[in-house]
Amino acid sequence: MKRYSAFNLFRGGLDGHKSWTRAWRAPEPKAHYDVIIVGGGGHGLATAYYLAKVHGVKNVAVLERGWIGGGNIARNTTIVRSNYRLPELQAMLELSLKLWEGLGDELNYNLMFSQRGALFLGHSDSDMTRLAERGDALRCHGIDAELMTRGQVARLIPLLDMSPDARFPVYGGLIQKRGGTARHDAVAWGYARAADALGVDVIQNCEVTGLKIVGGKVVGVQTTRGDIGADRVGLCATGGSSKLAAMAGLKLPIECHNLQAFVSEPVKPMIDTVIMSQSIHCYISQSDKGEIVLGGDPDMYPTYAQRGMSMRIEEVAAQAIALVPALSRLRMLRSWAGTTDMSFDGSPIIGSTPVDELYLNAGWCYGGFKACPGSGWLYAHALAKGSSHPIAAPFSLERFETGALIDEAGVGPMPHHR
C-alpha cells in the first residue's frame, strides 16, 4: 500500500500519478478462511480491519455481492454523533466516536471527518426539557453535550428562522460539539484499503448463495464464485440479513424499510453545523462540496425497492424551508434511497446466533453510519473471541425473547411507528 501524503501527492503530480496502485487487491477467493464476513459495506469492512489490526486475525475474507460500499454506506446523510439517550447506545456510539477521532490518520485515508457539531433544536419548553434530560444523561456518562440558548443557536446558525411566530419556533438546542459529518464513501474505501494492506481478502462480485451447516455449526459458504470454507462466519449485510439468516433456518427481528435523502446544487457556505430537531424529523447539513444534505421521515412500509414516495421528499423540503427559509430557491439535485434493516426495538443486533460459529450484525435502522467504526470494532471482538464485548453484549439477538429491549424512541416493535 503506497502511503498517502501531501508529499507523495506532490510526487504523483510530477509523474502523472502513474505510480499509484490499486487501493485494494482483487484476489481470487481462497478455499478456506478463519473468518468470512458476508457484506462489504462500512460495517463489514471495518470489522475486517479491526480483526486484522486489533486481534491479529488476518486470514479473513470480506465477501461482497456487488461493489464494496454500495449499500447504505453510500446512501446515508453522513451524520456522526453519539448523543443518544439510552446508556447502552451511548456507550456503543461513544466508542465509535472516539474511534472516528483518529480514524483518518489511522487508515491513512482522509475521511473528511468534520467535528463541526451536531445540534438538536428544541421548539418548546417541553422540548428543551427533553434535550436537557438527554444532555444530562450524556454528561453523566462522560459524553459531551451542551445546552444552547436561543441567542447562541442564532449566532451559530444565522439563517435559522428565529422569529417567535415561526411554525417551529426555536427555543434553544442541545449540541454535541464533537459530532459532525464524514465523507461516507471514503469510510468504505479507507477501511478496505487498510484491511487489504493487512492481508484481508476483499472480494467483490461474490454473492453468498448458501450457508454450509454441519451438525448445527457453520463450516463455510456457497457463493457465485464457488464454495469457501470458514471457521467462523459473520453476517453483516443490511438488506440481506433476513435472506442470509434464512439460509441457516433463522427468522430475524428485522423488517426492511426505505429511507430517502437528497442534496441540493452546491452553493458557498451557509450552514456550518448539522441541524436536527427534537420534534421535526428533518435534518440539514452542508457538505464540503457546498451541497445542502437533507433527510427526513421514512416511507413507513416494508420495501426493498430503494425507491420512495415523492410525498416524503416534499415534506422534507417544506420542513427544511420552515427551519432555514433561505433554502427556498435552492434546487434538489440528486435524491437516493437506501434499504434499512429495521429492528424491533430500534437498536442494532450484534452477536451470536443459535447456529454455532454464525454471527450476526444487523438491524441498524437509520443510525448505522455513525456506528461504522464502533460496530466494526465490537463485531471484530465477537468474531475473534467468540463472545461479545461488554459494550456489545446488550445488543444480543436474544433480547427480544427476554424483553431486555433497548428502545430509544419507546415506540415498540412496529418499525413504521419509529
Add this chain to the structure above:
Amino acid sequence: MTGSRLARGGLIDRDQPIRFTFDGKRFTGFQGDTLASALLASGVKLFGRSFKYHRPRGVLSSGVEEPNALVSVGAGGRYEANTRATDVLIYDGMVARSQNRWPNLDFDIGAVNQWISRFIPAGFYYKTFFGGPKLWLLYEHFIRRAAGLGDAPTDVEVDAFDHRAAFCDVLVVGAGAAGLAAAKTAVDAGARVMLVDQDASLGGALLRDPATMDGQDSAAWIETIRGQIIESGGRVLTRTTAFGYWDHDLVTLAERRVESGQAPGPSGLVQRLWRVRAKRVLLATGAIERPLLFSGNDTPGVMLSGAVRTYINRYAVLPGRRTVIATCTDDAYLTALAIEAAGGEVVAMLDSRPEAVATSEIVRQAKAKFPVHFKAQPVRALGGKAGVTGLEAKVDGAVKPFACDLIATCGGFTPVAHLHMHAGGGLAFDDATGGFVPTAPRQNQISAGAAAGADGLDAILQDGWAAGAKAAGVAAPSPAPHAQSALPEASGRGVDYTPAEGVYLKTAFVDYQNDVTAADVDLAWREGYRAVEHLKRYTTLGMATDQGKTSNLVGLARLAKAEGRPMPEVGLTTFRPPYTPVTLATLAGEAVGVHVAPTRRLALHEVHAAKSPIWQPSGYWMRPRAFPSGSETLIEAALREARAVRNRVGITDVSTLAKFEIAGPDAAAFLERVCATTVAKLAVGRGRYTFMLREDGLVVDDGTVWRLDETRYLLTSSTGGADRMVAHLSYVRRILAPTLKVAVASVQEHWAGAAVAGPLARAVIAQTTGIEPPRHMSVIAAEIEGVPVKLLAASYSGERAFEVYAPSPRIAPVWTALDAAVRAEGGAVYGLEALELLRIEKGHVEVGAEIDGRRTPADLGLAKMLNPRGGFVGAAALQRPAFQAADRLSVVGLTSDGPIPEGSMLVELPEAPPQGHVTSGGMRLVGDPEGGGVALAMLKGGTARIGETLLAHSPTRGQTARVNIVSPHMYDPAGERYRD
C-alpha cells in the same frame, strides 16, 4: 471574431427587445432568447469558471444538459443560484451574474488552481489533509469557501408556489416530433391527453431543423395538434419538466410560470408542482448530444454541433465566423449547411468515420461545399478565455492546425431514458447509438422517438404515432404520417468515445463542471475504482448540476475500455429523480409558514385567547399552559392556579382527551381485550381508572372507562395517544376480535370538556346543573344552560373533581356558566402547567413522562390492577423474564427543599453513572414545607429504596438538588379529598 445576431430568421420576436444585465453590463436581446443566446448574440464568450480549476468556460449546449454556463439570477428572495444560462429566458430587468470567480470572471484568482492542477487530480483530497480532526476543521474552512458554485442565498421567500393534481389517460412527456405525433393519435382515439415539455415552445428538434410534417409546415402542424388537445379537454403545459416517475404511474412535473429570478404575475405563483396519475406515460424525451474528447475541449467556443445549429436556426445567432466541425455522425453536416446559410465559414469537417461508411446524401452535398476529412479527429483546441483560436486535428495520420473561432462537435446522441429508469424499466446497450435504450417497461411507460433509439425524422414521427395509439389502446391508424426535413435526412447514429492518439488527457474533459478529465478516469481505474459507481463517486463524474447528461456515457466508455469489457457489462449508474434540478420551494408548495404542519384548535380557543394565556403546543394542539394575570411569570401563575384548585376550585379545558363510545352486547368483553384492567365488573353509572398495553406488554396509554348503560361505555385516554388509540381500537375490533358484537366510535372532537376541581367543585356543579353531583367515580347525565352534558366524577388533580362533557358546538355556554360559578366561589381557570403541578404531587403517572413506552405495569406501580384473567392485548408478551428483573427502573416520588430539575439524572455523586432520572418536576403546593420541590422519577430498584437520598443532577443546566426517595403518592395518599 465575435458571434452576431443574424439579420433575419430565428423564432425570436424582434418586436420585443428585452433589456438585462450580466455582470453589471447592460445587454439587449429579444423575447424568446435564452440568456445564453442573447449573450452569444452580443459576442460574449466567457460565461463561467469551472468548479475546481476555475478554467474559463463558455456555453457548451443550448439546453438543460449545460455544464458550464451557470449564472446567478435575481435578487433578494428571488435570487436563484446555479441557473443554466441555456435554460432561462431573458425578461426585462433581469439581473444575472457569473459565479465561482473572484474578483471577476475575466480575472479570477481561483485560476491559480490551473497551475497546480497536476497536483490536485480527482480524489486528491483523500490522500492528504491528515493531522487529526482539529487540523481538518482548519483545512475545511478554506475548502468550503473554495467549494460551492453560486453564492449562498440569505433571504426568505417572497413569492408563492403551489401543488396541483391531475389525472389523464395518456401523459406525453416531450413535445418533439414523436411526442406530438403520439399526442395526436391518442387524442384522435378519444384519450384524455396531457402533453408537457420543458421548453417554452412545443416542437423539440423541430424548432431547430425546419421540416414538413404530415404535409404541413411544422409550426402549423404543432399548432393544430395543440389546438386539438385543448379542444378535447386535455392539457398542454410548456416550461414544464417531468422530473420524476414514481410508483404506479405517478409522474411529478415542475411547471415554471415565470423564469428564475423573475417577479410572478398577478397570481403570485412562481412554479407549480403537478402530481399526474396517468394510465399510460409516453416518454418522448429525445436524445442528448455527446461531446468529444480532445485537449482543451472545454475552451470557450467549443460547442455541441446541434447547439450551434439551434443558435443559428432558432435564435438567429451565429456563435462564430470560422468554424471547424468534428463529428462521427451525419447530423453535424446539417450544422455545416446551417453555418453556410447564415453567412459563416466552415473551415473544415472532421469526420472520424472512414469515408466508405459516410455515404449519405448530406455528406455528398457537404463534400461539394467544404473541405471534409475522414478518419479525422480533433487533438487540441487552441485559445483561452477569449475563445477558441484554432484546432489541431489528426488528419491523414498527421496533426494539422486549423484556424477557427468556433469548434462544433458531435459525438453521437444518447437517448434520454431517465424517467423510464425511475419507473424501474430495463435498458439495453445499443451499439449504433452508443447509448442505452429502454427495453422492458416495469410500469405503464412507453418510450418513443429518439428516446427509444429511433433515428431520422420520419422514423421518429412514425414511432411516436404508433406509440400514441398503443398508449390509447387502439391500433395505429392508417395511413401513417410522414415527415420531410428541409435538408436531406441526416442520421444521428454514430459513436466516437476514443480520443485521437496524442490527446493530452489531463485537459480532455469528461465532466466539465466538476473538472473530471480522461486522465482522472484512468487514474481512478488504476487505483481500483472500477465499478461504475466507484468511478462516479471517486471522481465525482456525473455528480455536478448537469447530472452527467453529457458525461456519464463518455466516462463509462473510457472505464469499459480500461476494463477491456463491453459497456453494457460495466453497467450504468441508476437514474433517480429529479431529471433536472427542482426548486425546493416547488416541492414544498403551499406547505410554508403556518401551513407546514396543521394546528388543532380547541372549540373554546377564542374564549381562552381572550384571557391571553401562555399557549403550549401539544402535538398539533394549542392548549393553554397558564393564565398569568398582571405581571405574573409562568410559574407564578401556575402556582396561583394550582393552589386555587387545592384550596377552593378551578376549571380547565380537557377537550383534547381521546374519547370513545363503545357500544354493544360485547362492549365489556371488547374493553377487557383493549384494557389491561378489569372492566366487566363496573356497574352502570360507575367508572374506573384503566391502562392499556402495547402488544409487547409495555404500558402505552392510560385513561378511564365508564359504564353509561347496560351496553354502552365511554373510554377516555391521553391526548397524545389519541390517533394511535383510534387505530388500535379498530385493530382489536376488526382483526383480533372480529366476532364480538360491538361498535366503536371516536368522539374526541365531538365532545368538548371542562374539568372542575377543588373542595368547592361540588358547589359549582350543583349550582350550574341544579342537581346533586355524582359521587366519586360515577357518571350521570345533566343539563347546563339547556345543553345536555355528561358529568364524570374523577380526580386527576387529587381534589374532588368533575369532568363535564358537552357536544363541541355547544360547549361555550356550558363553559361560561361553569367559569362564572368557579369565580363566584373564589376560584380560577387553570392551565396545563398547574395541572402538572397537581398531578405530580398526587403521584399520577402520565403518558409522555413516566409512561415513556419502555415501562411495564409493575414499573409504574400498576401491577396490582392487572386483570388476572389475562386475554388482553400485551398479556402474553408481558411474560418475559427481563420484565421481572429487580433492578428495573420503576416509579418513585422525590422531595427536596428546593426545586428538582425535570429531566435531571439521579446519581450518588456528580461523576457517577445515573441510576434513574426525574420524569416530572413539580412543587409542593400546600402543606409543609410549602414551595419545596416534589417530583416523580424512574429509579433502579424503585420503591425498595424509599428512605434513601440521592442527587438530582443536571450538568447541562448547572443544577443539583439533594432529594429524598419517597412513595410517589406524596399528596393525600388515601384519597380523602374526594372519596365519599
Add this chain to the structure above:
Amino acid sequence: MMLIPCPHCGPRAAAEFTFERPIESIVTLDATPTEAVERLYTRENPRGPSWELWRHAYGCRGWIKLLRNTATHEIVDAAAIEGAA
C-alpha cells in the same frame, strides 16, 4: 406513490392508507408467550410478494389484506376484511 386498490373505494393514493403490519405478525389474543414473541419478533421479511394488513385510514377506514411485492411495489392481490369499521 402507490395506488392501493381499496375494495370499497377503488384505487386510491397510498397517502390515504396506513400500512399496519405484515399478516404474519398478528398476535392473537389467545397466543401463548412463546407464540407472541415469535409472531412479534420474527419476520420472513421477503424481497417479493408479501401479505400485509393495510387500513384506509383517511378514507373508508376499512381494513384490507394486500399481497404486495416488496421489491417492485406491484400489488398482486387485495381483499377486504369484512365487518363494520
